Amino acid sequence: MSAAPVRVLVVDDEPPIRKLLRMGLTAQGYQILEAPNAKTALELLKDAPDLIILDLGLPDAHGLELLQTIRARNESVPIVVLSSRGDEAGKVQALDLGADDYVTKPFGMDELLARMRAALRHQLQTHGERPVFRVGDLSVDLVRRIVKTGEREVKLSPKEYDLLRVLVQHAGKVLTHKFLLGELWDDLTDAQYLRVYVRQLRQKIEADPEQPRYVLTETGVGYRLRAPD
């Protein structure tokens, strides 16, 4: 991390959640800005936060609307959305509107921190690409297009490789079906194709394809490649 503390804007109407986030994140070296509603949140945007944690259920505006407004003003700031289980459609919508990731309430602090790191890293990553991606015993050399599990090289079809490449480029971040389909096929909208390629990719790179360790399913939302440790 750089010397200047990362500034996190927490938008949530529940004081206990804000308090929890303040304590947890401050202990991790983050600087916290708090907004109990959409109005304050928009005002605090001028303080140029490095990351926004946004609760979708706000008293004065719908979280998705606020998300759109923020994206309209500042398109690069990473946004992690807090949502509830069962609202998969809301999550997908938030991601499609430009959120970087989501955490399902109730959440553990470790999970939130991981998501925040992934979102921040992705932002940094766009500036300096790293040549070889490693997670567990999987390594992907994006320059030479070589994929290995341990020492064994894995032969991937071009589509499988493209899928893995997109996942690697956004490692740790959830990617919606729509996003992946758009990246890989342009014109296809049926997630079924995606599932077929994910299954094939898993059979090649996972030790146990039924209990994958790298390419993780976010049920109802999309896929996520495990972030480097």
Next chain:
Amino acid sequence: MADQRRDSEHRPSPEALLAAAHREESRIGRLRIFVGAAPGVGKTYEMLQQAHARKKDGYDVVVGIVETHGRRETEALLEGLEIVPRQRIEYKGQWLEEMDLDAIIARRPQIVLVDELAHTNAEGSRHPKRYLDVEELMGRGVDVYTTVNIQHIESLNDVVAQITHVRVRETVPDTVFDRADAVELVDLTPDDLIQRLKEGKVYVPRQAERALEHFFSPANLTALRELALRRTAERVDEQLLTEMQARAIQGPWAAGERILVCISDDPRSAGLVRYAKRLADRLHGPWLALYVEGRRSLQLSEEERDRIADTLRLAEALGGEAITLPAVDRQIADDVIRYAQANNVTQIVIGKSARTRWFEILHGSVVHDLVRRSGNISVQVIAGDTLASQPIPKKSVRAAEPDDPVNPQPYMFALLAVALALVCAEVIRPWFGVENVDLVFLTAVVGVAVRLGLWPSLLASVVSSLCYNFFFLPPIYTFTITDPTNIAAFIFFTIVAIIVSTVAARARTQVVAATDRARGTESLYSFSRKLAGAGTLDDVLWATAYQTALMLKVRVVLLLPEHGSIAVKAGYPPEDILDDADIAAAKWAWENDRAAGRGSDTLPGAKRLFLPMHTGRGAIGVMGIDSDKPGPMLTPDQRRLLDALRDQGALAIERVKLVEDMDRVERAAETERLRSALLTSISHDLKTPLAAVLGAAGALRDLREKLSEAERLDLLGTIIDESERLNRFIANLLDMTKLESGAISPNVGLHDLGEIVGSALRRAGRILSHHKVELELAPDLPMLELDAVLFEQVLFNLLDNAAKYAPAETTIRIQSWRSGSSVCLCVLDEGGGIPSTDLDHIFDKFYRAQKTDQVRAGTGLGLAISRGFVEAMHGTIVAANRTDRSGAAFTISLPIPQARQNLEAAA
């Protein structure tokens, strides 16, 4: 009936209390009748004076109708009282004024004055009789003051006619009089009345002047006055009786007198019935009118049948019980005595026979038989009065004349049979001789009697004897007989032929009657069987309408109450629109529980006749019938059949409604059970993890320094685990709510089963940390149409369940294989399995196995949700015990998508 009222114990009889309560609480208006012995005694005057007194007391009094007949004293009294304007009704080009019933109802006074209760309304009014108007007003909660002269009381009609030789056509049923809350006698001595008449103070219509001159004789007036006094006294007696019953005063009540009056087709039966009514009133006993349907009943003309039905109805109108019995014995008297004894009758009233001596010898005399065999039952033989043979005025529904003219066909056949016998006789004469050919004719007579009935066989008898004489008795071909032996033979032949034909015809009549009765019973039975089979209200209504329409050849509509009114619910042929007149008649029939519409007393202008349908518990609906036939629709037989059909239909409707009520109660009980289970579940399952979290957090805060690092971590672990449990519980509650509110609409797409299994395992990772998981998924499983989120939840719940019931360190196995056109997925654990008694209920809400020994942490919702979700995805889920070892096995079966099956079939 009244004998039930006579309760020997010292407590108010329920019926008396009910009657009083009914009067006092159901806002039925009270009726005060001012009774006078004759016109001119001052009833209207007295009524108006009391009206003024009430008005002074602050009551809202209006005049509905008062006839002053130009009397100045009376007119003066009208001043200061609000008068509801009369309505004008046009009848045959004449304008008649009548009381405006609707205006009074709209005005809603507390007391309304309605003069001359016995008045007959102009045609076109709602009710033909004014007392019906009064009943409606009372039904609407308005108190009514009215006047009536004693000769208008139905049961006194005969007596008055006897005394005065003037028969009054306008009568008021006794029940109206008896039901009055107060009866006030306006009395004037005959001398005073005659004095007033002379002074011109009594209104006399011109056309009746002469009759009235005779009417107002001192003797008549004295008799009428006595009648009025007596009738009012009887009423006071009744009131006293009611009072005594209500207060349980043990009184000197007559010891169970019970009167039975025998009625026949004799026109004087009506007089008998009225006599029985008065007798019963005097004795304070219940009474009943009995008609025994004997052999002769079948030969009655429709007019006679109608008279019997009318007499029975009169008995009911007068408060008696009307009973019809089929004859069992040869002697009607035996039937009457048997019924009387079975029903504790103390007195039998019967009319003096007007039969000829000859008739009595032939048919026997019921009166004589009755007197001879009655034992300890008194028999009163009443001489009929010819005046009483006037037709009974009131008829609620007019009946149709059955179109049954004398059919000549049987007579033709009878003659044909005799002709045939003649030919036979001619053929056999050479061999058998003249003495035996009469048997051939007798055979023909018997045959005719058995096949065609009495009259054709009598014709055959006569013709046969003539033929016998003409063709066979010498000198032949003449009607003269020379041989005295042959004269005897001829006479005896004639007598035998007539007796044989009578006996055979009687046998036939009985067979026909029995067949008819059997057919009637059979059709009613089949109707009730159809009704019993009908499960829903619609079915019952339809069956009732259809059967009634079929059996009576009429069109039928059925109306049931709905939103405070009634609406058409079924019809045959189907019909759901009634015109305004019909709707009004149907409503009236429903509200007043009486017949209305075509052919009845009320709104006879309607297209249909509406009859209320009721059971012992009250009115249930209204049946409307109509047919294209002009005039009255039903013969008396059909009317009786309709009554039976209506009763059965009403019972069936009530039954279905009761079942529906019971269902509702049961559902309410089930809801109640679930609600209490939910409360128990919430209080336990919500509070347990909360208590653990609170306790652990409290310990961490308060005992921080005294705890070792390991203990602190343990407490923190508890907090996290219990919070997650709480979270799962709440999620389950939410899922259940969604399922029950029908908010689950699966978002299906083609999914890889293995992928969902994987994500479910990942989510259940922490729960399964103490168990081993083994996956056995067939490699070539097709993709399935699933909602991934729902299915993951199903698997998660099953895994959660397995982790809960199987001991730690055992293996949870997930197997999946293809089975025909579906894919099965099975979650097996190594726990104790499911008790067989629980297998049926395990998917029920809030159901938890092994209730007795230990309560596992859980909601009892997980499996219910799983089933709900699986079924939403068109799959099935079953619970079983493992066969290879102990443990539970939950198997989900999901169909392979049709497209995929087609693809495979093509390949």
